[in-house]
Amino acid sequence: MRTHRATRKMEDTMAKSRALEVQEKKELASKEETTVPAKYYVPNTDIYETDDALTVVMEIPGVEKKNLAVHVENDVLRVEGRIDFSKYEGLEPVYTEYNVGNFVRAFNLSSKIDQDKVGAQLDDGVLTLTLKKSKQAMPRRILIS
Amino acid sequence: MVFADPFETLFNFQQTLDALRASSWLESTPSGGGPYPPLNVFRKGDDFVITTEIPGVNASDLDIKVRGNAIQIAGIKTVDYSDKASRHRRERMAGSFDRSVTIPVEIDPERVKAEFRNGILVLYLARAERDKPKSIKVV
Helix, strand or coil: CHHHHHHHHHHHHHHHHCECCCCCCEECCCCCCCCCCCCEEECCEEEEECCCEEEEEEECCCEEEEEEEEEEECCEEEEEEEECHHHHCCCEEEEECCCCCEEEEEEECCCCEEEEEEEEEEECCEEEEEEEECHHHCCCCCCCC | CCCCCHHHHHHHHHHHHHHCECCCCCEECCCCCCCCCCEEEEEECCEEEEEEECCCCCHHHEEEEEECCEEEEEEEECCCCCCCCEEEECCCCCEEEEEEEECCCCECHHHCEEEEECCEEEEEECECHHHCCCCCCCC
C-alpha cells in the first residue's frame, strides 16, 4: 500500500512539471436528437471513491452557479451546465482555436447514493460533486466473535 | 430575422467559430512553449479580446506578461486528490504551460486588462492610439 501511494505521489509531482497539452473538447454524440442543432460538449471528468463517498470532478469553464443543474435520479447522475452566451455579444471572432457550448454528461452510479446528501462546489470552472453513499452501500467491518 | 431565439444564435456563433479555426491571423513566437492553452481572439470595435479556457488553474498560479505586441500566458495547473481515494476515471490533466503570441496590431501595454472568472481567462487589449485608423479629410 505504501509503495503504491509513494508511486502515486511521484506521478503527481512529475505531472506538475510536465508541459500541458491541448485536450480537444469532446463533442457530445447524443443518442436522442435535440430540437436545436447547437453543439454540446462533454466535460473532462475525474471520479474517485472513498469508503463513504463518491467524488465527481468536472471541468465546465464558463458555467455560472445559477446555470448549473445536477440531478441524481434512478441511480443516474446527470450534470448540465449552460454557458452565458450573452458575454460574446458584440465580439467579432477573428481567430479561433476552440469552440464554446453548453456542457452535459451523465453517469450510471454503481453504488447506492444518499440522494439528500449531494454536495456541490464550483471553483474556477471546476465542479466538485460529493455523493455520500447510503448506509447499505458502505463497507462494514464484520466482527468475529 | 424570424428566428431570433438564443439557440439559433448560439448555433450560428458556433459555426462562425469553427469556420475561423486556426486561421493565420495570430502568429506564435518561438519563445513560447506549446499550444496550450487554446485561444480565441475577437475584435471589439477598435480593440481586441482574447479568451482561453483554463479550468482548475488558480489566479495566483497565472503569470501574464505583455511586451510590445507579444503576450505571454504562463501558469501551472494542479490536480490534487486525497491519497486514500481509489480512482475510477482520470481525464483531467495537470501540468505547466507557457504560451506566447504576437498580435498583428499595435496594442497599448499599459491598457491591457485581465479577468479570470469561472475558469475562463479574458484579456482585453486596447489598440494603441497611433495604430488606430484615422479618417483623412479631403480639402
